[in-house]
Amino acid sequence: xxxxxxxxxxxxxxxxxxxxxxxxxxxxxxxxxxxxxxxxxxxxxxxxxxxxxxxxxxxxxxxxxxxxxxxxxxxxxxxxxxxxxxxxxxxxxxxxxxxxxxxxxxxxxxx
Amino acid sequence: xxxxxxxxxxxxxxxxxxxxxxxxxxxxxxxxxxxxxxxxxxxxxxxxxxxxxxxxxxxxxxxxxxxxxxxxxxxxxxxxxxxxxxxxxxxxxxxxxxxxxxxxxxxxxxxx
Numbered sequence: 001x002x003x004x005x006x007x008x009x010x011x012x013x014x015x016x017x018x019x020x021x022x023x024x025x026x027x028x029x030x031x032x033x034x035x036x037x038x039x040x041x042x043x044x045x046x047x048x049x050x051x052x053x054x055x056x057x058x059x060x061x062x063x064x065x066x067x068x069x070x071x072x073x074x075x076x077x078x079x080x081x082x083x084x085x086x087x088x089x090x091x092x093x094x095x096x097x098x099x100x101x102x103x104x105x106x107x108x109x110x111x
Numbered sequence: 112x113x114x115x116x117x118x119x120x121x122x123x124x125x126x127x128x129x130x131x132x133x134x135x136x137x138x139x140x141x142x143x144x145x146x147x148x149x150x151x152x153x154x155x156x157x158x159x160x161x162x163x164x165x166x167x168x169x170x171x172x173x174x175x176x177x178x179x180x181x182x183x184x185x186x187x188x189x190x191x192x193x194x195x196x197x198x199x200x201x202x203x204x205x206x207x208x209x210x211x212x213x214x215x216x217x218x219x220x221x222x223x
Contacts, residue, residue: 001170006153011150030212031209032209033129034210034212041121042217043201043214043215043216044154044201044214046212049209049210061178066143089153089154091153093173093208093209093210096208097142097161097204097205097208097209098142098144098156098159098169098208099144099154099156099212100156100170101146101153101154101155102153103151103152104151104152104153
C-alpha cells in the first residue's frame with residue numbers, strides 16, 4: 001500500500017519568515033495530494049491540494065509543489081503569522097481511493 | 112447542510128465494554144472512512160466503504176468492525192474495548208475517493 005513520509009516533525013519560524021514542509025510517497029499511481037491544517041482538538045481542515053497533472057498550485061500565502069518523478073511534494077507558507085501555528089498533515093490518494101497521511105509537522109510561529 | 116456528523120463526541124469505556132460510533136453524511140457520498148489519530152501520529156485508516164453494503168479493511172482494522180447498511184451511515188463498532196483503543200476517531204466521506212474529503216468533528220474515546 002501507499003506510504004507517506006513527512007519532514008520535519010517540528011518546525012519553528014519567526015513571524016514573517018517562510019515555512020516549508022516536505023513529503024514523499026511510495027505509490028507512483030497516487031494522483032491526489034492534499035494538505036491539512038489541524039488545530040488542537042479540531043478536525044483536519046483542507047488548506048490546499050494538488051493533482052498529479054499540475055506541478056504547482058498557489059493560494060495567497062500558501063503554495064504546494066509536486067515532483068512526480070521524485071515522488072515528493074512540499075507545502076510552502078510565506079509571511080507566516082502566529083495563527084499559522086498548528087499541526088500540518090500531508091496525504092496522498094490514488095487508485096486505492098483512500099487517503100494515506102503523513103505523520104504531521106508541528107509548526108510554531110514565534111512572534 | 113450538516114456535512115459529516117459523528118456521535119458521540121466523547122466517551123469513556125471500561126476495558127471489555129462494547130460501543131458503536133456513528134457517522135452520518137448528507138452529501139450523497141459513496142466513500143466513507145474511519146480513521147484513528149494517536150498523539151504524534153497522523154491519521155491511520157481503520158476500515159472504509161466504497162458504497163452501501165460494502166466494507167473493507169484499512170491499515171489498522173484489528174479490534175474493530177464496521178457496517179454500511181445505509182449509504183448515509185457508517186458505523187464503527189468495538190466489541191471488547193482495550194486501553195490500546197484510546198484515541199480520537201475521525202470519520203470522513205468522499206464522492207469518489209479521489210478528492211473532496213469531508214471530515215467529521217471527531218470522537219474522543221478513552222478506555223480505562
